[in-house]
Amino acid sequence: MSTPENTPAHSIVIAVDGTSGSGKSSTSRGAAARLGLRYLDTGAMFRAMTWWMLSHDVDVHDAAAVAAHASRPRIESGTDPLGPTIALDGADVAVEIRSDVVNASVSPVSAVPEVRARLLELQREVIERALDGAGIVVEGRDIGSVVWPQADLKLYVTADPAARAARRAQEEGGSDAASVQASLEARDKIDSGRATAPLVAADGAVHLDTTPYTLDEVIAQVVTLVEQARAARPVTERATS
Template sequence: MNSSARSVAPGLVVAVDGTSGSGKSSTSRGVADRLGMRYLDTGAMFRAMTWWLLRAGVDVHDPTAVAARCAEPAIVSGTDPLAPTITVDGVDVATAIRSDEVNAAVSPVSAVPEVRSRLLELQRAVIAAESAESGIVVEGRDIGSVVVPDAPVKLYISADAAARAVRRAAEQGGADVAATQESLLARDKIDSGRATAPLTMADGAVHIDTTPYTLDEVIGLVVALVEDVGAHP
């Protein structure tokens, strides 16, 4: 935790939604660190579920099969913004859930209502437990609209598709930018069009387009917003 972190109001929840590759994960971790808050990556939970289903031999494109098995894995998320962890049945899967195989399968798994219901329960339990003393920054695609609709701070983070592709390709060690952009846009379409908890900007959310800003600048903008809503009671 940042030794110079400023305290925030107990129970404060910052809900961060947005598109893939927009910088919401790095922003969320940075804000949590600066303000001495906890951090929850809900996307990692969906990836962990997907990883488990693939390992279990479940057809991830069969919603009925996915629904039948999604209650089985024990998924545990760590909330340290500087070293977030995720385990499935006690196995560290932080690296495994970023594989191409999981990338290709996470959208259909995330669209299954039973999966979203199961993980929503887990997410709310983590938020209730971890926000009590230091507050928590929660990032995903339906945080402000579904998971914590009464969050005092709601953000929707986006960026130009080309900029997102360059950033994500760099994160992946120099992947093809054009192919990465196509993949990101496909993911956006799936997430925005699904029937259950689609990606959308929640009522009352502040929209931040990160395209023209550095990461540090975006973190500064969000920290200022959090302080504006009374982070220092």
């Protein structure tokens, strides 16, 4: 794993964690595109793992069964922020992983330690490759706390539950906001309460409440924070970037 001592001086890693429906994905993609960075959606990796389990008739509520199969799926993440991709065993599954059945099953799969360990390895590999260039924005629920705690900037993105539900309902084509809010809050409870890599604000993370802002305004705030993080680097490091 790269460390502050051997990471290229021009590279930067931005860790974006937070609750479902808070705007993490849109914010992370937009900021990465504006900053010329790569982008990784770790949630898509967990969804791809979940879709594999469902497609192979593995009981997603049987942790032992999920653990026994966690090493089998081949998951590949494309990191272009303007067109991120997710492939499972060589096939594009960008549509399948957003289905209702995956939505209902991803939490128990994500809670299995063997799944998290397998995907943690893959996530770190993607970050390592991105460090050969300008760097990467990585979004999820444990990026700053577990996946890459040495990130140059850690963000914890939240929004008011009603605002989150309204946004997600709109994304889903007019779903009932009340039921969406209940689903989001249930997901938060599971993610925050799991024993392995729970959803938490990482040490040193900047809390960003997106409730009163437009997407463009939130992206602008993130870009400013990244520029400040770069400016705060030691002079000797900046001189070689």
